Amino acid sequence: MSTFRTAQAVRTTPEGLLWEPSERWVRGRKGGVTVVDSRHPVLVWEPELPVPQYAFPREEVREDLLRPAKSPPTGRHTGSRIFYDLEVGGELLENAAWTYPATDLAGHIAFEWFRRSGHGLDHWYEEEEEIFVHPRDPHKRVDALPSSRHVQVEIDGTVVADSRRPVLLFETGLPVRYYLPREDVRLDLFEATEHSTGCPYKGTAQYWSWRSGGDVPPNIVWSYPQPLPAVAAVAGLLAFFNEAVDITVDGARLERPVTPFTATLGPRSST
Structure with missing residues (x-):
């Protein structure tokens, strides 16, 4: 008899973030360019946001399209200190990506969603279904x-x-x-x-x-x-x-x- 993997349990970081791994195949695109292609995404809940966001292992992100942010914001995304601008097809999207300060999430990068923030990646897919605004919360019906x-x-x-x-x-x-x-x-x-x-x-x-x-x-x-x-x-x-x-x-x-x-x-x- 198999048992459900406890790795799926929601975890808490000292910074107040909640997170858990997801088994969904997630892709994010800007125009026709695939910027994220991840089979190991992580769902992250920030304390000030009612909906989750995805963060992705660096090796599943097109880091060659990222540039250190010229004007990183403050007070956004629960203490995040490292932001990136995204350059795709000659277009520069400021502060389109960031990392979380939590040790548990080291090595992961999150992205803005155009349909939610007005800038960032404009098409997202879970498996072959396009999703909008933000990831679906697995704890919501x-x-x-x-x-x-x-x-x-x-x-x-x-x-x-x-x-x-x-x-x-x-x-x-x-x-x-x-x-x-x-x-x-x-x-x-x-x-x-x-x-x-x-x-x-x-x-x-x-x-x-x-x-x-x-x-x-x-x-x-x-x-x-x-x-x-x-x-x-x-x-x-x-x-x-x-x-x-x-x-x-x-x-x-x-x-x-x-x-x-x-x-x-x-x-x-x-x-």
Whole structure:
């Protein structure tokens, strides 16, 4: 009988980092250039960040593309002191890579992800699947379950959605999201926007804003037209930010939760 390798347990460094090895094959590219090709990546959780990042053994990184940073930042990435600029195809990306000060992570290099920070490597893959924004957390679950609950959504006293065939999305650390068929949503009360976000668990989302203005935040409704396979059940369905609308489920009004998204859901600009 085999036993699970204890090497997979999360470890803590004196600097406050959490880390564990991953068995996924991870590649990172800038344009058409593969900068990282690693079969021994390490997941790292920094104390000030809610999501993990990858660090890679130096021998699995194109170190020939790295240059000592000309203007290294301070106060970023839990005490990291060594930063690198990345030069690819004549383009210089400042502070695109760094090392952690932890002894446990000596010999490893981490990289910025373009979809998260606005600079860095722009395409990442786990095995043959492209991933976005940040690595998936192996200690986090995302489940999309069809339901027959009765869900109603109101904005400023107006019922904008009424459905008995929602898909409930359960995601560790976040409130339940209620994804509703378009036929059950008054989409005529909203207008499509150019806003778009990426999620490593769900894919790329498109958004709609409330037409009537007021204090309703913009981009209050979203949908994943082509979600990742794990949450295929939400394809094309519409969801609302629980933090900014009134949702009633089976006759019980839900409290508006406070989440990391609350601070970003300010009222729409008057300009």
